[in-house]
Every structure is written in C-alpha cells, then in structure tokens.
Amino acid sequence: MRPRRGSDAARAAQVRRRIRRPPAHWLLLGLVVIVLMLLLSVQGITVRRVGASATPTAQAAGAPLTGSRPLLTVADGRLVSRQPPPGRRVALTFDDGPSPIWTPRIARELRRLHVPATFFMVGSQVVRDPGIVGQLHREGFELGNHTFTHVDVTRGPSWWRSQQLQMTESAIAGAAGVRPLLFRPPYSATPARSRAQGSARWPRSRATAS
Numbered sequence: 001m002r003p004r005r006g007s008d009a010a011r012a013a014q015v016r017r018r019i020r021r022p023p024a025h026w027l028l029l030g031l032v033v034i035v036l037m038l039l040l041s042v043q044g045i046t047v048r049r050v051g052a053s054a055t056p057t058a059q060a061a062g063a064p065l066t067g068s069r070p071l072l073t074v075a076d077g078r079l080v081s082r083q084p085p086p087g088r089r090v091a092l093t094f095d096d097g098p099s100p101i102w103t104p105r106i107a108r109e110l111r112r113l114h115v116p117a118t119f120f121m122v123g124s125q126v127v128r129d130p131g132i133v134g135q136l137h138r139e140g141f142e143l144g145n146h147t148f149t150h151v152d153v154t155r156g157p158s159w160w161r162s163q164q165l166q167m168t169e170s171a172i173a174g175a176a177g178v179r180p181l182l183f184r185p186p187y188s189a190t191p192a193r194s195r196a197q198g199s200a201r202w203p204r205s206r207a208t209a210s
Contacts, residue, residue: 092117095146095184098125098132107136117141120184123148123168130175137176144182145169153185 072079097103126133148167169179
C-alpha cells in the first residue's frame with residue numbers, strides 16, 4: 001500500500017507541475033493566436049475595415065453627379081420617379097466589379113464624358129481592391145450592393161441572404177465610408193427572374209434594381 005501511495009503522490013505532483021507549466025505547444029498556439037488578432041486589428045484599421053461609417057454629406061468637387069437630383073426614390077417598397085419622364089435618358093450601370101483593370105478605365109472615360117453611372121459591387125471584389133471603390137465614391141459615382149460572392153439570393157435561408165447583403169455593405173463602408181442604398185440581385189436580367197427576386201423577403205427595406 002505504501003508504494004502505491006507514493007506513486008499516487010508522484011502522479012499528483014506531476015499533474016500540478018503540468019498545470020502550472022503547460023506544454024510548450026499550448027504556449028506557442030496561444031502566442032500565434034495573439035499575434036494573428038493583432039495583425040487583423042492593424043490591417044482592419046489601416047484599410048478602414050474597422051471604425052464607424054457615415055453617409056455622404058457632399059460630393060467631390062467636379063464629380064459627375066454634383067448638383068444632380070435623384071431620378072428614383074423608394075415609395076411603398078417600390079422605385080418611383082421623382083421627375084417628369086426623362087425622355088431619351090439612360091441609367092448606366094456596371095455589375096460584378098470592381099475590376100482592377102477595367103473599372104478604372106471605365107470610370108476615366110465616364111469622367112471625360114461627364115456621364116454619371118452606378119457600380120454594383122461584389123463584396124469579395126471590394127475587399128480585394130478597396131482603393132478603387134473609394135476613388136469611385138470620391139468621383140461622385142453611385143455604389144450598389146451586388147451580394148458578397150455573386151450568388152442567387154432566391155435560394156438558401158434568410159440568414160444566409162442577410163449575411164450576403166450585410167457583408168457587402170460593410171466592405172463598401174470600409175472602402176468608401178458610406179453604405180450602399182441600392183441592391184441588384186445577381187442573375188436577375190429577365191422579367192421572370194426580377195419578379196422572383198423582388199418577392200424575396202430582405203432583412204430590411206432597401207431599393208432594388210433589376
């Protein structure tokens with residue numbers, strides 16, 4: 001019995017030592033987690049992913065939309081015109097960006113011609129090229145939400161649709177300092193698809209374009 005008590009005491013002492021001095025791999029794991037959190041925080045601050053966002057108070061000087069009245073507004077959950085029939089006026093929009101190659105070229109040509117446009121952004125692309133998004137906003141172009149990964153929002157649960165929209169809003173807010181007011185569902189180019197998209201329930205009211 002005495003040897004057993006001695007053995008038990010030795011094991012208890014060994015456990016206490018392990019508790020006081022955890023194995024090196026746990027210490028290393030904790031250090032890696034701390035460093036990763038610090039790096040993510042620094043990256044978020046430097047590219048403006050962390051912090052408050054605000055709606056625009058004024059357009060940049062010389063921007064194409066400076067002084068222009070809105071063509072559409074939301075009434076009873078639908079887009080309606082606030083102006084007389086525009087006649088031969090076209091609403092120019094671009095989807096699926098930003099592209100590091102094509103978006104700056106398109107924006108440069110639009111500025112040269114003094115033509116306003118709306119860019120419907122994919123959130124995952126915004127994260128890759130936030131500088132382009134911020135430049136578009138400073139130049140007076142409208143920014144829209146086109147989901148985070150360009151998915152069909154008529155499928156999947158409501159929480160998943162909500163995340164697609166909210167992640168894109170946060171990405172645009174981090175890049176440009178504003179949240180988009182317009183949303184265009186991907187794959188909604190036909191009237192039937194537009195009706196299906198419009199019938200879906202969104203987490204909160206927002207303007208939709210098809």
